[in-house]
């Protein structure tokens with residue numbers, strides 16, 4: 001189900017961008033979709049971007065990869081010519097913070113949860129992908145950090161950042177545009193795909209479910225919900241995602257209770273009924289089982 005009347009593509013442009021990790025040239029199309037009054041979702045490569053535009057300038061949620069900054073700014077300009085004044089990062093991952101350095105140097109104030117700055121400041125090792133990420137340069141680091149919540153009063157809206165502990169990482173923030181009735185979920189919500197849960201960075205399926213419940217408390221049936229990855233959703237779709245996560249967690253908890261090993265749990269296919277819709281993207285069913293299994297093991301200890 002779509003939210004009536006607010007899904008308008010206002011700009012599409014193609015750019016030749018250098019992929020951040022593979023250093024290969026590829027075509028990236030940046031598209032913009034209006035999701036509420038003065039608020040937009042921007043899709044390119046990496047985490048979805050949220051925008052509030054108006055008389056007080058541009059407020060950005062996440063900024064994808066550094067090579068995409070010129071194309072992102074070009075797309076924003078088509079919506080509103082004002083300066084990018086604030087960037088808030090939903091969490092530290094590079095596909096959400098890669099444009100920080102460029103935008104910071106252009107005068108935007110970078111804001112994020114304390115843990116985002118902490119993690120970006122030092123080398124990170126990601127066990128699930130066996131990948132090491134070096135510390136970010138100083139200009140990419142958030143200048144303003146917060147513990148639990150942060151508020152912005154811009155463009156006639158009240159924008160609230162609410163930290164959710166131990167979910168996708170240990171530093172996730174839900175961004176709620178109260179007047180526009182829009183939520184940017186960051187990677188707390190992967191729409192139409194299983195989520196990545198970064199256990200190396202303090203993530204857990206328990207926090208993911210709590211985060212979905214928090215967003216469902218904020219939302220009504222008209223709220224546009226921008227996921228970190230995938231198309232814009234509504235509360236009904238977010239509810240289905242929450243139920244999927246909770247069902248998989250409960251099934252795997254029962255299997256662990258029976259003394260099953262991770263291999264035996266994978267063979268039992270506790271995600272099977274969801275795999276067709278959620279399991280054909282970035283995270284495969286076995287990986288999803290692994291995230292939940294490890295979350296449960298960590299939760300018990």
Ligand SMILES: [Zn+2]
Pocket residue numbers: 091093168187
């Ligand atoms: Zn992420």
